[in-house]
Amino acid sequence: QSALTQPASVSGSPQQSITISCTGNTSDIGTNNYVSWYQQHPGKAPKLIIYDVSDRPSGVSNRFSGSKSGNTASLTISGLRAEDEADYFCISYTNSIIRFGGGTKLTVL
Amino acid sequence: QVQLVQSGAEVKKPGASVKVSCETSGYTFISYGITWIRQAPGQGLEWLGWIDSYNGHTNYAQKFQGRVTMTTETPASTAYMELRRLRSDDTAVYYCARGVGNEGFGYWGQGTLITVSS
DSSP states (O other): OOSBBOOSEEEEOTTOOEEEEEEOOTTTTTTOSOEEEEEEOTTSOOEEEEBTTTBOOTTOOTTEEEEEETTEEEEEEOSOOGGGOEEEEEEEEETTEEEEBOOEEEEEO | OOEEEEOOOEEEOTTOOEEEEEEEESSOGGGSOEEEEEEOTTOOEEEEEEEOTTTOOEEEOGGGTTTEEEEEEGGGTEEEEEEOSOOGGGOEEEEEEESOSTTOOOOBOOOEEEEEOO
16 A cells, blocks of 8 residues: 555646646655655656656756645646656655655546 | 666566666766665555665665565675565566665666566
8 A cells, every 4th residue: 555645547638737646644745855756658667757846857848847735745747748648656755764656647638 | 877777587486586686887886875666567666675885774665674685786886686485466577776765766777577476
């Protein structure tokens, strides 16, 4: 059972924006800003798209943005494209322990 | 460029052990820990633990305590993960990733499929 809660699926049309939530508690997400987000296409390794809640690695599109409020982190993808269709996972790091979200399948309609 | 290259797929019988390697290049090995993560077919990600490549200190997920051992071979810039007493529900793709999580995992191995079947 995943420690962080994500919606199982979200969908959106091209050019729209969607937001994926990742809810934890005061022992993980609520403790610090070590939340990261990953995109995973079928058969591929996860790709880091957001770290430290809202920072983007070099080379990641600015259509991806992250935020946090209390015990919930969020990933927003704006200007949806067909290639954004993938699974998305959140990860929190607290006291040397990693917790995962269960993953959200994004469908671009 | 940073690369993590894992050993190939394996098929094991229940009760056996498996050792997966993760050969790194493109950075100073001892500057970053290595985390091991697995993904069962069609499932989410599961954390096995990490090893500090500088001093060999390990931190295993409670679920795998006593069954997993993570090691490194610094001259070869390689990390290893051994899982013992394999069960069918250990069937998964096992990934190594650079770091321990506080900066995210920016680099991943390609994954190693471990199939446990009699």
